[in-house]
Amino acid sequence: MSEKVIEMTGTILSVKNLSKHFIIKNNVFSQKKIINAVNDISFDILPNESMGLIGESGSGKSTTANLVLRLLEPTRGEIMLFGKNIADINYKEMRILRKDIQIIFQHTFSALDPKMTVDELLKEPLIIHNIVPVQELDKEVDRLLNMVGLPAGEKIKFPQQLSGGQNQRVIIARAIATRPKIIVCDEPVSSLDVSVQGQILNLLIKLKEELNLTYLFISHDLKVVRLMCEKTAVMHEGKIVEIGKSSEVLFNPKHEYTRKLLDAEL
Numbered sequence: 001m002s003e004k005v006i007e008m009t010g011t012i013l014s015v016k017n018l019s020k021h022f023i024i025k026n027n028v029f030s031q032k033k034i035i036n037a038v039n040d041i042s043f044d045i046l047p048n049e050s051m052g053l054i055g056e057s058g059s060g061k062s063t064t065a066n067l068v069l070r071l072l073e074p075t076r077g078e079i080m081l082f083g084k085n086i087a088d089i090n091y092k093e094m095r096i097l098r099k100d101i102q103i104i105f106q107h108t109f110s111a112l113d114p115k116m117t118v119d120e121l122l123k124e125p126l127i128i129h130n131i132v133p134v135q136e137l138d139k140e141v142d143r144l145l146n147m148v149g150l151p152a153g154e155k156i157k158f159p160q161q162l163s164g165g166q167n168q169r170v171i172i173a174r175a176i177a178t179r180p181k182i183i184v185c186d187e188p189v190s191s192l193d194v195s196v197q198g199q200i201l202n203l204l205i206k207l208k209e210e211l212n213l214t215y216l217f218i219s220h221d222l223k224v225v226r227l228m229c230e231k232t233a234v235m236h237e238g239k240i241v242e243i244g245k246s247s248e249v250l251f252n253p254k255h256e257y258t259r260k261l262l263d264a265e266l
């Protein structure tokens with residue numbers, strides 16, 4: 001992706017009037033029910049910015065992430081990634097774009113193929129996206145392990161031989177392997193022990209600085225968002241009810257729903 005496009009548009013990700021409605025069929029009476037999971041939301045994320053997306057369970061955070069990653073098709077609205085409308089790009093272009101936008105999910109164990117060693121898990125994205133020449137794969141795996149704080153000796157192990165925190169480091173190494181510009185983090189530490197959560201968050205902060213990354217950071221934990229994100233959007237029933245600098249939204253909220261979220265934290 002050309003740096004020029006980002007410079008021109010000034011945004012990494014720009015979402016305008018985005019909606020996703022799910023139609024659920026009630027089996028018994030075959031009545032249709034529409035769920036407005038995401039309902040007319042707009043936001044921009046600038047280069048090297050982290051935007052937190054908070055809100056209670058079911059408010060539409062993961063649906064937003066899936067739309068941005070084009071794992072779901074929107075009902076309405078526009079998603080501009082690096083200045084390109086993702087609705088207009090074909091499968092081949094999307095494959096190339098996937099290198100630039102990566103995701104880190106919540107469920108650490110199910111996110112990794114248990115039959116693959118750490119070495120194989122890290123080589124997979126490097127080979128698929130042709131990141132380095134074949135003769136440099138081993139060196140690149142060692143470099144990635146070092147970046148995420150795992151000893152090189154761990155690469156012969158399988159996911160089930162590692163701790164939750166170590167697995168999350170492997171997931172992060174896979175995400176950065178393709179040298180992305182933006183990483184969508186959907187509750188990246190919520191399945192980890194509290195003691196390990198801090199280590200993983202510090203790793204994400206370090207990588208953001210070293211690799212000039214941009215994050216869309218989904219969390220229901222306001223403490224985490226305060227630490228990680230300069231900007232915060234608050235979702236409630238599919239809508240963004242408040243958006244702005246974290247120092248304002250999370251310390252001096254204007255919207256009643258945000259105040260309720262902050263009160264619930266105490």
Ligand SMILES: Nc1ncnc2c1ncn2[C@@H]1O[C@H](COP(=O)(O)OP(=O)(O)OP(=O)(O)O)[C@@H](O)[C@H]1O
Nearest residue numbers: 022035037055056057058059060061062063064220
């Ligand atoms: N594939 C789907 N089909 C039907 N409804 C869905 C689907 N995916 C999500 N929903 C519904 O859309 C709404 C938003 O769900 P979403 O997963 O985006 O919430 P969330 O904010 O990520 O919640 P959590 O904090 O629990 O992860 C919910 O009502 C959910 O039940």
Ligand SMILES: [Mg+2]
Nearest residue numbers: 061062063186
């Ligand atoms: Mg979710």
